Amino acid sequence: MRRDDRDEPFDDLFREIERMMNDMMKGANVEFESSAGTVDTGFGTDTHVDVHDTDTEIRVVADLPGVEKDNIELECDGKTLTISARSDHREYDERVSLPRRVNEHTASATYNNGVLEVVFEPAEQSSGISLE
Incomplete structure (x- = not known):
């Protein structure tokens, strides 16, 4: 199979991690999205x-x-x-x-x-x- 250079090599892995995180955080009002989208996770993710x-x-x-x-x-x-x-x-x-x-x-x-x-x-x- 030939890889398209425009594809990110880890896209599938990141999508699976995001899916697992969303499943784990159900009910916590937190949504993880890929780097292509915006991450609107509220207080605590980029806040210390x-x-x-x-x-x-x-x-x-x-x-x-x-x-x-x-x-x-x-x-x-x-x-x-x-x-x-x-x-x-x-x-x-x-x-x-x-x-x-x-x-x-x-x-x-x-x-x-x-x-x-x-x-x-x-x-x-x-x-x-x-x-x-």
């Missing part, structure tokens, strides 16, 4: 989120490529940070479990060159109650 916990702060750093600052919404309930963002091609929606309770009222956020950074102060520990 790091959480850093020190004695004085909890820092969340997330990559949000292609997103404008005005299209980012942040919410925190003290235990979970919700990051919602959208660009022309993607929507990101991520809930980040924080390693410990934070004071969400002290949060500060910056966004520069596609990198979101949110810093929280840890919540004060509750006081002990003495019995009299």
Whole structure:
């Protein structure tokens, strides 16, 4: 059999991997497509989120490529940070479990060159109650 030089040698393999990934991810609202098409897999595939916990702060750093600052919404309930963002091609929606309770009222956020950074102060520990 003669191979056409315009064919990619690994097309069949990649199509099979994509089919298996789609079967595995059914119900997860994720769609993998070949490199010929667009990949619209949302938050998490080309986005990286790091959480850093020190004695004085909890820092969340997330990559949000292609997103404008005005299209980012942040919410925190003290235990979970919700990051919602959208660009022309993607929507990101991520809930980040924080390693410990934070004071969400002290949060500060910056966004520069596609990198979101949110810093929280840890919540004060509750006081002990003495019995009299």
